[in-house]
Amino acid sequence: MDDVTTELRRVTRRWQQLTPDQMSENASLMRDLAQQLADRTRRAQGLEPLAIPDLGDAVLADQLTVMVYDACRAGLDPQALQGLTELRRTLP
Known part of the structure; x- marks a missing residue:
């Protein structure tokens, strides 16, 4: 879960730095x-x-956070981590 939490923070931070248009x-x-x-x-x-x-x-970002934590509670940590990593690499 620690890796997922770290990646979620990275995605959230990146999202918050985007302009409204981005x-x-x-x-x-x-x-x-x-x-x-x-x-x-x-x-x-x-x-x-x-x-x-x-x-x-x-x-x-808040909705994604809820879904990530729900997924981890269901034992889907690897899928959550992979999705977050791919998302972070795709965001500007």
């Missing part, structure tokens, strides 16, 4: 990862996937 341009990347983690977590729990609500670009 956030808008990259919002789908954050949403996609959050949704993927939510779907995997629900599958691991034997539940049907649910769509994450679109609450705006400014709260995407």
Whole structure:
């Protein structure tokens, strides 16, 4: 979990440094990862996937944080870490 927490902090810090235009341009990347983690977590729990609500670009880091912690609680640490690492490398 420590590696996941570190990577989540890096992604969150990078997201907070983006301009509003950059956030808008990259919002789908954050949403996609959050949704993927939510779907995997629900599958691991034997539940049907649910769509994450679109609450705006400014709260995407918070939504992603919740999904990452839920995924880790479901034992999906490797998937969360891989997704976060790929996301961080993709963000400007």
